[in-house]
Amino acid sequence: MFTGIIQSVGxxxxxxxxxxxxxxxxxxxxxxxxxxxxxxxxxxxGVCLTAIxxxxxxxxxxxxxxxxxxxxxxxxxxxxxxxxxxxxxxxDRLGGHLVSGHVDGVGRVVSVHPxxxxxxxxxxxxxxxxxYIAAKGSICVDGTSLTVNEVEDAQFGVNLIPHTIAxxxxxxxxxxxxxxxxxxxxxxxxxxxxxxxxx
Numbered sequence: 001m002f003t004g005i006i007q008s009v010g011x012x013x014x015x016x017x018x019x020x021x022x023x024x025x026x027x028x029x030x031x032x033x034x035x036x037x038x039x040x041x042x043x044x045x046g047v048c049l050t051a052i053x054x055x056x057x058x059x060x061x062x063x064x065x066x067x068x069x070x071x072x073x074x075x076x077x078x079x080x081x082x083x084x085x086x087x088x089x090x091x092d093r094l095g096g097h098l099v100s101g102h103v104d105g106v107g108r109v110v111s112v113h114p115x116x117x118x119x120x121x122x123x124x125x126x127x128x129x130x131x132y133i134a135a136k137g138s139i140c141v142d143g144t145s146l147t148v149n150e151v152e153d154a155q156f157g158v159n160l161i162p163h164t165i166a167x168x169x170x171x172x173x174x175x176x177x178x179x180x181x182x183x184x185x186x187x188x189x190x191x192x193x194x195x196x197x198x199x
Contacts, residue, residue: 002043004096004138004145006083006168007031010044012076013058022063024049024073031084033059041087041101045169046143046180047071048087048101071103072142072178081169083143096145097138103180104129107141109173110155119165120149122157125181130154132183132191140182144168 008031016023026044033054041048042059049061068074076082088094105126113120123141125133133139133156137148146158165171173179 001088002041002048002085002099002101002143003088003092003094004085004099004140004143006085006144008084009081009167009169010084012078012080012082014078015076018062021065022068022074023052023060024063024076025053025058025060026082026084027058028084029057031086033057036086043083043085043087043099043101043143045072045076045082046099046101046140046182047073047103067103070105071180072106075178081172083168085143097140098185099140099143099145099182100185101143102182104132104183105181106178107181109175109177109179111175112173115159117162119160120157121160121170122155123179123181125154125156127154129181129183130156132187134184134187137187138184140180142169142179144170 008029010029011027013025013027036051040051042051051059052062053060063073107123107125110122110124133148133151135148135151139146139148149157149159
């Protein structure tokens with residue numbers, strides 16, 4: 001589990017094809033890997049990956065065909081920046097919301113507009129997950145926990161404060177860019193319970 005509070009922006013070092021899928025090597029940037037062990041989870045652009053190698057501020061993770069097909073990881077290139085977060089410990093503060101790192105779909109940046117010192121961003125979500133997005137609810141975009149301001153059909157808007165823009169990959173994002181989306185866990189479970197109760 002994660003919180004959606006980005007701890008560092010890392011960079012892709014290498015994508016190495018391995019038997020049909022990919023081994024990803026990431027420079028962790030300012031992320032302290034001293035307490036990370038082999039087998040630990042690290043969220044990369046909001047995708048939960050398992051560290052299978054650690055070396056001098058870098059880690060490697062295998063990315064399955066399923067993950068490549070349903071996230072933006074398959075489009076990464078060496079040098080690309082990615083949001084990073086280590087897995088939540090039970091004693092940690094929960095500054096964002098509970099995030100699993102299991103991406104529900106790939107969305108797109110629709111527009112970015114200044115709003116005083118902040119910015120208003122609008123995203124388009126895949127129709128299959130749009131029903132889980134609610135005004136004043138939580139959503140995870142490229143691993144970042146955000147509050148939804150408004151929803152209209154499959155589009156939703158959020159407000160990004162200067163700190164969030166400076167400490168994440170949003171500073172480099174532009175309209176049309178693809179982003180990983182994870183909806184609030186509670187919304188998915190509520191729908192499942194309601195469906196089971198109606199039988």
